[in-house]
Amino acid sequence: MKIHFLGGVREVGGSCIAVESNGEKVALDYGIKVGEKVSNQLRKDFDVVIISHAHLDHSGNLLSLSRLNPVIVGSEITRDVTSELLLDMIKIQHLNGNHFPYNKRDVDNIRKSWWVRDAIALSGMQIRLHPAGHVAGAKMTSIKAEGKEILYTGDFCLHDTEILEGTKLEGLPKEPDGLVIESTYGGTTRPPRSKLVDQFFRQIRDTIEREGNILIPAFAFHRTQEMAKRIDQAIHEGVLPDYHAYTISTLAHKITDYFNSQRHFFTEEIQKQRHPFNYRHVKPLRRTKQIKEPAIVICTSGFGHAGASLHLLTEWAANEDNSVMINSGYLPPDSPLKMAKEKGELIKNGNKIPVQAEVEQIELSGHADQTELIQLVETLKPKRTFLVHGEPEQAQALSEKISDITEVYIPEKRETIAM
Ligand SMILES: [Zn+2]
Numbered sequence: 001m002k003i004h005f006l007g008g009v010r011e012v013g014g015s016c017i018a019v020e021s022n023g024e025k026v027a028l029d030y031g032i033k034v035g036e037k038v039s040n041q042l043r044k045d046f047d048v049v050i051i052s053h054a055h056l057d058h059s060g061n062l063l064s065l066s067r068l069n070p071v072i073v074g075s076e077i078t079r080d081v082t083s084e085l086l087l088d089m090i091k092i093q094h095l096n097g098n099h100f101p102y103n104k105r106d107v108d109n110i111r112k113s114w115w116v117r118d119a120i121a122l123s124g125m126q127i128r129l130h131p132a133g134h135v136a137g138a139k140m141t142s143i144k145a146e147g148k149e150i151l152y153t154g155d156f157c158l159h160d161t162e163i164l165e166g167t168k169l170e171g172l173p174k175e176p177d178g179l180v181i182e183s184t185y186g187g188t189t190r191p192p193r194s195k196l197v198d199q200f201f202r203q204i205r206d207t208i209e210r211e212g213n214i215l216i217p218a219f220a221f222h223r224t225q226e227m228a229k230r231i232d233q234a235i236h237e238g239v240l241p242d243y244h245a246y247t248i249s250t251l252a253h254k255i256t257d258y259f260n261s262q263r264h265f266f267t268e269e270i271q272k273q274r275h276p277f278n279y280r281h282v283k284p285l286r287r288t289k290q291i292k293e294p295a296i297v298i299c300t301s302g303f304g305h306a307g308a309s310l311h312l313l314t315e316w317a318a319n320e321d322n323s324v325m326i327n328s329g330y331l332p333p334d335s336p337l338k339m340a341k342e343k344g345e346l347i348k349n350g351n352k353i354p355v356q357a358e359v360e361q362i363e364l365s366g367h368a369d370q371t372e373l374i375q376l377v378e379t380l381k382p383k384r385t386f387l388v389h390g391e392p393e394q395a396q397a398l399s400e401k402i403s404d405i406t407e408v409y410i411p412e413k414r415e416t417i418a419m
Contacts, residue, residue, distance in 0.1 A: 001145050001419040003178065005411040006043060007031065009388050010395065012184055012330075013057045016042060017152060017388070021145035022124035026050065028141055028152045028180075032060035035332070037093070037100065040064050047122060048073055050129070052154025053138035054081035054221060060089065066106035072114045075129070077137035077265055079114045080258045081221050083107050088220075088251050132156040133166035134366045135222040136265045142173050148419050150178035151380070155389065157365070158372040159193055162230050163266050163276075164222075166372075169379045178419055179382035179406070181373065183390030185329065187397030190369045197230070200362045201239055203323060204231075204296065207358070208243055211294050212321035215357075217309035217337060219302040220252035222366065223327065225259050225277050227298050232279035244295035245282040248308040252300060253284050288312060302328065304336035313340065314348045322357035329363040370398060377402045384419075386411055 001021040008015030013033035019026045027049040032038055038061055051059045051074035059082045062072065074082075086107050093100035118129045118139075124146070129139040134155045142151045151173055158166040190196065207214050218224045228247050234240040247253070259277045263270055270276045282298070288308050291297060299308035313336055316322040324340060331338040340346055341361060346353045368376070377385060385406040387395040392410070399408045411417065 001143075001148050001150070003150070003180070003386070003417045003419065005386070005388065005413060005415050005417075007413065008057070009411050009413050009415075010390075010392050012389055012391065014061075015058045015154075015389060016061070017180060018043060018046070019143055019150070024122045024125050024145075026122070026125070026127070026143065028052070029058040029154065030061045030065065031058040032056055037098075038063045038102065044068060046070060048120065048127075050074060050127070050141050051078055051082065052132065052141065052152070053135050054078045054085060055135065055155070056085055056089065058154065060086070062086070062110050063102045063106050066102065066109040069109065069113050072110065073117050073120060073127075073129075074114065075137035075139055075265070076116045077258055077262050078139075079111060079116060080262075081137070081255055083111055084251060084254055085221065086110070130171050131165070131167060133158065133164060136164060136259065136262075140167065140172065142176070148177040149173050150180065150419065151176045151382070152180040153182055153376070155182050155184070155367060156376075157368045158375060160267070161193075161226060161364075161366070162233065163226050163270055165267055167376070169376065172380060174380055176380060176382045177384065179377070179380060179385045180388055181376065181385060182367070183373065183387040183395040183398045184367045185365070185369045186373060186387065186390050186394040186399075188329070188369050188394070189371055190363060190365070193364070196362055196364055200325065200364065201234060203325060203358070203360050203362070204240055207321070207323040208241055208294075210321045212319070212323060212357075213294050213312075213316050214296040214323045214325060215309065215312050215316055216296065216298045216325045216327070217302050217304050217313070218252075218298050218300065218327065220249050220300050221255050223302065224249060224252040224298055224300070225256055227327070228279055228282045229277065231296060231298070232282045235281040242281070244292045245297075246285045246291060246295060247282060247298045248285045248288060249300040250286070256284075303332055304340070310336060313337070314346055314353060317346055317353055317355045317357050320356040320358070324357055324359045326359065326361040327364045329365055370401065373398055374401055377405055382406050384409065386417070
């Protein structure tokens, strides 16, 4: 069995790994680099392409395969959300007047080529998918071939959240010959999640006391729904006072419909509810004009580059009564949120606006932190471990922590390993 590391190594973005055995060629993820377009350069000769989850850094390059009718395997919600995210990407590229040679038919082709499966067998190769936490429908993949077994984690977490359970270690193959594991936060340990959630609610309560607005930029997929559910429950249980609360994002609202109709991906508590993502206190709005201030607003884009979050950021930043809550640990260097947080200023129509609002970063991440990464390695005891999907410092930090349990290797891009 051979593993080719084609993308998403020594960096985050463009995840793609090829596994070859007995003439069968399988791709694990087929992503784009964030902020970059679909690449036609990535290898295309696969029998099966397995998509771990709907984030575009794992799925976005599927457009380049859409006219080759490949067999794509992944969960139902990964198929549905990937389709929505690809359609959105096509729309944005065309709106910006960019040359982008894909359209809705390509997304239809991808949907038609998609097999919703948790297990498949190729000649001499057995493939199984396992729940991974992280976001709705995310899966790890294990492959057995030539008497060897490997496990690819994709993005994962062990911790449960309000809506989703983390990976269950019991179901994963023990002592695999190879483990290919993400290392996004390989050098980072976070305080317990309950502490972070308390801190998050405290910040919101303080802002409500001074009757300020609270802006929560969030990604349309999973983070918006998780955040809205968290705030909805908190208002319902009296943890937060009753306050106007909204989500604004056409894309997020479409994705929320899938969340309501595919409840089996979520926690038991969520499954008991009929329409768990039709919130009691958090109302979906189409535009910022409809907001009754003061309010809590969860909206896209997640980094404040565009849409309602950019509009409200520039509108609300100058008032010290307001708060901006950042949930992502990572912020791109050119993002308005990073400027607001680190430089205390924003640019609007070429003019600088000083940021007086409180900008708080509380990382409620869907990725495993260092403790969880080590726990997975300690439990599974893989013979060899390959660190991917992480900046070199993060991968290195994790490598030092697990090198007495397993043989660790940080592959280079385009490197091939024989198992
Ligand atoms: Zn992801």
